[in-house]
Amino acid sequence: MNHSRADGHATDSMSRGRSAGVPADQATVRRSNLALVLRHVSARGPCTRSAVAAATGLNKATVTSLVSELQARGLVKEMGPQHAGSVGRPGVALALDGSRVGALGMEVNVDYIAAIATDLAGRVIIDRRIGFDAMGSGPERSLSELARMAERTVADLDRLGVTPAGITVAIPGLIDTTTGIVVVAPNLGWRGVAVAERLSQANIAGDIPVAVDNDANLAALAEYTSGVAAGTSDLVYLTGEVGVGGGVISGGRLLSGADGFAGEVGHVMIDPSGEPCRCGRVGCWETKVGLAALVRMATPDRAYGTGPQLVRDPEERLAEMEQRRAEGDPRVDAAVAEVGRWLGIGAAMLVNLFNPRVIVLGGYFARLADLLIPAAQQALARLGMSDAAERCRFVASDLGFGAASRGAAGVVVERALSDPTSISIRMPPTIGVVEGTPMA
Incomplete structure (x- = not known):
């Protein structure tokens, strides 16, 4: 998806201060090499400059210059000598800093x-x-x-x-x-x-x-990078809020669509004779499985839009439902079972379309996952293409709301x-960045 800047401000202090005589392509090469070194240190650190040079293919002098600039921008720090077990003087280990960014x-x-x-x-x-x-x-x-x-x-x-x-x-x-x-x-x-x-x-x-x-x-990006299904190259994330949205990771990339609007799964019509949706249509999936639908069925006296109410966080609404369930209110279990059934019905469409290995349930879905997943999995098994459905599982997000x-x-x-140059320089670099032709 395009995450382009929307405020119009320039943040590349190096570009603003660059001499008109420095070719633009050289600045581009340097920016690319800064990113290459920073990513290597982020993923593999602590590591020495020599190790960075060997892994990236850059020469040691260039790596030294690049590291100096990354230090000046507060992105890399030295951790002390690193002993690799070989004879000779140990190198100084580098690690991602970021403590000031x-x-x-x-x-x-x-x-x-x-x-x-x-x-x-x-x-x-x-x-x-x-x-x-x-x-x-x-x-x-x-x-x-x-x-x-x-x-x-x-x-x-x-x-x-x-x-x-x-x-x-x-x-x-x-x-x-x-x-x-x-x-x-x-x-x-x-x-x-x-x-x-x-x-x-x-x-x-x-x-x-x-x-x-x-x-x-x-949210799908967060799940892909650090959630319960991190690294799963084909997954669908469902938000589980008042509305329901979907984020699709396909082949390790976020599926955004021609205009960046892909993933509006909550507004797929699933019941032509169902409830009106705030989008102006009828029977959208979120009218069956969104938090507002659950609240309407489980605690109709506290439904959204039923009159003046104190503003309440979703966690508070869920805590109230859990309390009523503990007190034996049968409407809560019935409402959760109904939401689970419709969750599986809609998920079957997603499985048939995108063939994910995992459907990550976020928001309130995650809080009630133990109750929702059995009914959802049953409906998915009944309606999904058999092989794809059998290979797909529901999991509860641990990132919450x-x-x-x-x-x-x-x-x-x-x-x-x-683009490390988007981070302003905090102190003058010590090697080959300000004076003379910058090293690439």
Whole structure:
């Protein structure tokens, strides 16, 4: 999927300061080599400069120059001598630093706003979520609350000495990722909302790039890189929120579609005589399996849209249902069984279309997975193409409701690893970068 910058700010301080006499292609080669070295250190570190040179095919002088610049950008650090068991002077080990460079992933969903900040190694620094009625508040109030959370989180990072390399926002809807505009988000009631532009006006550093993407796609990326099915080259992730979205990893790549709109599985019509959906159609899959559908069946007195209610986080709604189930309310088990059945019916279509090995259940699906999966697996076995269905299993995500914001932070990390020059130089490099012709 295209994760292009949406705020128009240039972040390549090397490019801004480069002499007009330096060929652009040489700068491109250097940027590529910086990324090559950084990725190797990230994946294989701690490792010496000699080991990096041997693995990448770059000569030692070039590696030394590149490492110097990566250190100046706060991306690589020295860990001390590394003894490889061979005779001779030990080399100095290098490792990914990232302690002063972070990534901020955020999410706006129907009933909450969340933020997760990580370092470049993916370690979580800050994790927060607040209950918020985005569905009933409208885009302006929602974006104001999002901006406040961004300001607070960036300020906390600053106190920790961490500068965010970027912000990515997850939204449940169709997103124009090149402009950061939400084309349509049915469950939020948004159309044509310029999220990136609004967030770039928040009281945060003006050079922090802001991007916007679909929540299910970002969550699928998080699952693929660090979730329960990490490394599975063919998987489908289902969000399990008030609405239901899907992220599809096929052949190890996110399936985005011609316009980046692939994965809107919640709005596939599954019951022509079913309930009306907020998208304007009838019988969409999410009207059968979304959290709103479960709440309507299990606790009809507390259904979404039944009157003034305190804003409640999804976890609180699930805790209430679990309490009622423990008290013997038969409606809860009946509602979960019905959702599980429809979950399997819809999953059969996904298996027939995409032939995944794993369907990862996120959001509230994960919380109730032990109750949902038996009914879902039974329906899948009955309706899916036999071989494909037999080879596909449901698993519960362990990322909870934070999968999308975790994936959003991961996109920022990926951008930094792919283009280290997007991270500003903090101190003058010591070798061959500022004076003379830079080494490639």
